[in-house]
Amino acid sequence: MLPSTTERLLLGNTDIAISPLGIGTWAWGDKWMWGYGKSHTDADIRAAFDAALAAGINFFDTAEVYGLGRSERLLGQLIRESGQSVVVASKFMPFPFWLTRHALCRELRGSLKRLGMTQVDLYQMHFPLPPVPIETWMDAMADAVEARLVRAVGVSNYNQAQMERAHRALARRGIRLASNQVFYSLLHRDPEFNGVAQLCKDLNVTLIAYSPLEKGILTGKYTPDNPPPGMRKRIYNREYLQKTQPLLEIMHDIGEAHGGKTAAQVALNWLICKGAVPIPGAKNQRQVVSNIGALGWRLTDDEVAILDELSLAVRKS
Numbered sequence: 001m002l003p004s005t006t007e008r009l010l011l012g013n014t015d016i017a018i019s020p021l022g023i024g025t026w027a028w029g030d031k032w033m034w035g036y037g038k039s040h041t042d043a044d045i046r047a048a049f050d051a052a053l054a055a056g057i058n059f060f061d062t063a064e065v066y067g068l069g070r071s072e073r074l075l076g077q078l079i080r081e082s083g084q085s086v087v088v089a090s091k092f093m094p095f096p097f098w099l100t101r102h103a104l105c106r107e108l109r110g111s112l113k114r115l116g117m118t119q120v121d122l123y124q125m126h127f128p129l130p131p132v133p134i135e136t137w138m139d140a141m142a143d144a145v146e147a148r149l150v151r152a153v154g155v156s157n158y159n160q161a162q163m164e165r166a167h168r169a170l171a172r173r174g175i176r177l178a179s180n181q182v183f184y185s186l187l188h189r190d191p192e193f194n195g196v197a198q199l200c201k202d203l204n205v206t207l208i209a210y211s212p213l214e215k216g217i218l219t220g221k222y223t224p225d226n227p228p229p230g231m232r233k234r235i236y237n238r239e240y241l242q243k244t245q246p247l248l249e250i251m252h253d254i255g256e257a258h259g260g261k262t263a264a265q266v267a268l269n270w271l272i273c274k275g276a277v278p279i280p281g282a283k284n285q286r287q288v289v290s291n292i293g294a295l296g297w298r299l300t301d302d303e304v305a306i307l308d309e310l311s312l313a314v315r316k317s
Helices: 040-055 066-084 103-113 134-146 161-169 196-203 214-219 231-235 240-256 263-273 284-291 301-316
Strands: 059-061 087-092 120-125 150-156 176-181 208-211
Touching: 040 284, 066 087, 066 103, 066 240, 087 103, 103 120, 103 134, 103 231, 120 134, 120 176, 134 150, 134 161, 150 161, 150 208, 161 176, 176 196, 196 208, 214 240, 214 263, 240 263, 240 301, 263 284, 263 301
Parallel strands: 059 087, 087 120, 120 150, 150 176, 176 208
Antiparallel strands: none
């Protein structure tokens, strides 16, 4: 029997209720980074989706660029076939060649078509790319909300100053910024030190953590002698993997103290203790079951402090 959760959190200042842990769908259709078609197939993705629903997970994050749109198509198809209501977040990539605010609505309609929906729950700016100002894009987001194409507006990869600008621009249109999705993990704690996490708390903006398992490094399955495959091998070299071993050993010990939790579950629980909503990827049912094991228990304050200290040692080395 799969573990499950009925816990729900409100997304920012909205009435959208999400599970405290979501599923990231970057790998759903992506061949370059994640080996779609080789390491996992549509059947694996279907099993992952079904397992997530069975476990009470209702929050799925995608983007128009994931798998060049295939992620949205797969997610939309699975939702329709399930007949269940889920919370869907997607993203607009403001490529430098999109020079007017009208591009956002056009691309949004493309995402909605791929998803098979008339409205997306959360629509996010994928990056704060120039040359179009943040304020212009936020006006376009507000237009989408007023057109009932979007329920809530979020940003992604925005620093503190950019987030403040987005918040102010939306507020002028009577809309509250709902979320900021950033790279956040035990091995990448920048949101804690650059003001983003604190601003999220101050504004009641949900902090969504992508790559919470550091592309698999925090699962403990990769070592200096067993590096990750493909592009990840270039990102996480042997020297870096060697530096992570003391942290992973303590994560294993802490997990054992909580009834045999895995390093991955400890890493996800640590983020939840920090007030974030992690969205680990899941390419198959096994990974979903592992992710769910991060819920229903809490690290102690002392354990969080130990992990903080050891993760900083990796960061500084």
